[in-house]
Amino acid sequence: MNFEMNDQQWEDWKWQHATRCQDLSTLRAWMDASKASLDLDQNQFEAITSNYRMGITPYYFSLIKKFDPTDPIFRQIVPASDELTITPDERVDPISDENPARGSRPLKALIHRYTNRVLLIPTAQCAVYCRFCFRKRLVGDTTHNAREEDLNQAYDYIGQHDEIEEVILTGGDPLTLGDDAIASILIRLESIKHIRLIRIHTRLPVVNPFRLTPELAQIVRNCSKPIWISAHFNHPNEITATSKNRIGGWINQGIPFVNQSVLLRDVNDSATTLKALFMSLLEIKIKPYYLHQADLVQGTGHLRVPIDRGLQLLRELQGELPGYAIPHYVYDQPDGSGKIPIQNKYL
Ligand code: SF4
Incomplete structure (x- = not known):
């Protein structure tokens, strides 16, 4: 290149x-x-x-x-x-985000699946378009970007539901927005008293780590609510000197990171690769948090790993890694009822 x-x-x-x-x-x-x-x-x-x-x-x-x-x-x-290739069990909306029977998406910019937390979707744009994405149906489509009135409705909804303690900015990728737009969202959220935590789900630290600028770090630090960054590293080759440096700059300013990975066939479905990934993440002070079973998204069969294989990998990692290096292996249920842990039985 x-x-x-x-x-x-x-x-x-x-x-x-x-x-x-x-x-x-x-x-x-x-x-x-x-x-x-x-x-x-x-x-x-x-x-x-x-x-x-x-x-x-x-x-x-x-x-x-x-x-x-x-x-x-x-x-x-x-x-x-x-x-x-699309198989009969694959779906456009694999975890029923849009299922009206569950009422999980009451507003265009909001998904409310768990009682005390909501997903806020300010944009449907991403920096890259991952071939395994579970929100293929909406990412990259500008009609799914939230307009100002959509965001205002979402803030009103959150303000009226005092059971909501955490707001998770997701999308799309919220860090594709400019600094002013991110600052404005954080200012609105910090004004809602019952919000205790804000989380930002982003793949930018992996695919465009230059987004982690000192200016954006300052915006995050200016927010009076704790903000956690959930990054999305899937393979040790994604952890580079640049990403280490940029993430380190944020962590050293007190901004905490966790990581969620997706288990993907011929990407990270070996104990050696997962071990290298999780240890490398800990070395840069990121806690491996979730290992997702890939969802039943249309056209992703070549990337999915059977659950039995995922469980076998976790057995292979047990004892090979410190406990805090092993993420929760989880499956998001197709009916929209949320994530469940997938676990080996030891005792
Ligand atoms: S960054 Fe996240 S939302 Fe965007 S395409 Fe990748 S997996 Fe999907």
């Missing part, structure tokens, strides 16, 4: 965002520059991306070591013809 840019541009999160690979000709050009070819024709590419778009930051692309689906970064981010 040979970009015409200087170091200052490379380290500018907005440049990374604006220079993303979003079409086949750019993808081919980036791969040509790396002397690799793509095993996907125009028709296949259009069939896949008309349903679920592609987006890859130059930084994340630069982490690819082998330009084929055996590479854990390539496999997570480059469209594959396997996505055209």
Whole structure:
């Protein structure tokens, strides 16, 4: 890959965002520059991306070591013809976010599944479009971005429900918003007395760590409520000197991080890889929090790992890792009733 840019541009999160690979000709050009070819024709590419778009930051692309689906970064981010295979058990909305019978999405910008916490969705845009995403149905679609009135309705709802103690900013990826937009959301949330915690779910520390600027850290620190960052590292190759440095800069200012990973076939479904991932996360002071069983999203069968295999991996890790390195292995139930732990029985 040979970009015409200087170091200052490379380290500018907005440049990374604006220079993303979003079409086949750019993808081919980036791969040509790396002397690799793509095993996907125009028709296949259009069939896949008309349903679920592609987006890859130059930084994340630069982490690819082998330009084929055996590479854990390539496999997570480059469209594959396997996505055209949809099995009968796969769904558009695999965890029933939209199920009106459960009333879990009372407003466009809000999901209220658990009594004391809500998801606030200010944007449907992401920095990259992960091929396994469980919200494929909405991410990247601008009609799902929250407008000001949607956010105002969400703040009113949260204010009227004093059982809500935690607000989780998710999407899409909330850190794709500009500093002013993030500051304005945090100011509104901190004015709601019964909110005790704010969490930000984001893949930016992985795919565009330059977003973790000192200015944004200051905005987070200015909020009077504790803010936890939930990052989304899936493979040890994603932990780089840059991400360590940027995350370390935030952690040293007292901003805590946890991590959630998705168990993905031929990405991280080996005890060796998971051990390396979880230990590397602890080394950079991030607690591995969840290991998600991949949801039954349409066109993701090639990335899912059977639950039996997930349990076997956890057995292999038991005793190999300190207890606090092992995340909860969880499954989000398709009927919308929420996450349940998946556990081995030892006693
Ligand atoms: S960043 Fe998160 S929401 Fe966005 S595509 Fe990836 S998994 Fe989906």
